[in-house]
Amino acid sequence: MATTFAKAAEGTVAEQTHAARMEHVSKSFSGPAGAQLVLDDVSLDVAPGEFVTILGASGCGKSTLLNLVAGLDRPTQGSIETPGGRPALMFQEHALFPWLTAGKNIELALRLRGLPRAERKPEAERLLELVRLGGAYGKRVHELSGGMRQRVALARALAQDSQLLLMDEPFAALDAITRDVLHGELTRIWEETNLSVLFVTHNVREAVRLAQRVVLLSSRPGRVAKEWTVDIPQPRRIEDADVAELSVEITEHLRGEIRRHGQH
């Protein structure tokens, strides 16, 4: 059961053409000034095994889009498909449950996924090993550092055994050194597991460092403004010259999008 997705996935993934498909998705919220359009006609595919980052300034609706894909909210118009089942979701805050140990947090995810009791502990230990936290099984959340918490959160997300991992600025609250290390870990785990990742951020370099494809959203309302394919080989580093070069180009477009809002 546990390995169907991680190891034998190549066969099943090949039959699917996408891990997530957003078609003409619009979302508006009713606010004090009437209905406000947050996302406008967003169409985007994430291929099986693909790593896509969504980039945008505040107000581009990137978190809203992720909530829609996660099924936490419904689009006003358009449709979203995730053929691999309910996607896993990681937040900016670790969102681990403080009444459980690191290991039990992961086991809860395994239990809710329907894994038999006897298999839960070994699987939780394997996942902790995967994020290089083998000794942290019995640790309480408050005993872990920020970076360790996000790694446990990543292990818990992986425990859902979903083909699609959604990440909502998961490293934004970490210090630069820790963030660097976690970029490396995420890349390694993504390469090892055939996961499809949809990663939201406002950090251009982070987007280029991680992704195969960077999607820039405009703000208020969020629309797909431009896309870049990143063919710099992994492992990359955030200070690599080609990462910096592409980042400069994308930043120019991002600034252009932001400037439009100052011209009334």
Add this chain to the structure above:
Amino acid sequence: MASTDTAAKVKTDDLAGLEAGLDALDAVELRRTPVREVLVKKVLPPTLAVALVLVVWQVLVAAEITDETKLPAPSAVWDGLADMWLQGTLLEVIWTSVSRGLAGFLLALAIGTPLGLLVARVKFVRAAIGPILSGLQSLPSVAWVPPAVLWFGLNDAMMYTVILLGAVPSIANGLVSGVDQVPPLFLRAGRTLGATGLRGTWHVVLPAALPGYLAGLKQGWAFSWRSLMAAEIIASSPDLGLGLGQLLENGRNNIDLPGVFLAILLILVVGIAIDLLIFSPLERWVLRSRGLLVK
């Protein structure tokens, strides 16, 4: 090609080492407070306060500010306590009340918990009885003694009725405020993990609401104990056995002021003891295991 492969390998190995270093640097040191520090910081201050009260009391008696019928000497109260101990009635009297109080509290727990959960999770129920439930908390439970006596007569059923009417609202309200304070992030995280409906309530909402619920239990116990004492003082009858409330009422009837003081002190001490022995450790354990308690 070979060189890039080794470069990649060096990079990942480097990552593992870097990560181990970061984890070691960021490790949170947890220290248990030494016994001496606990004694000095937690036990000494209240002991001093009690000693001070006793000294002031004794000084007032010695200075004959007022006569013995208004303010008995601490020694007279102590003698009363010693008498009860020697007659073997002390523990019996305390147990009569404590067993009643705890049984009533457990019953209140069994009713207040599902009630609180219903009010917290079902909008219609909350709108319908939420305000009544919090309003009931401000009604002194002694007000329920007359109707309870009329309904049931002078028996245990009447006592439990008064306890329940006093304690159920605070237990239910504690749970409601505990559920209201659950961070929305936990609910979202729970839903993405597949904890919806009853599974969400069991795995996420209830454990997350535990600190608020425990605060409600503490208050529920205080209300149980107070309600019980009110019931015992007002409705004393030989059939009911001698509890602390009746002891107080008997002291008044016999114009035995040391006995009255003794009964009040016993009621106070038992109430505090149950809180210190059961509820405070429980609350501290829950808060500490979540990293919410620094000391």
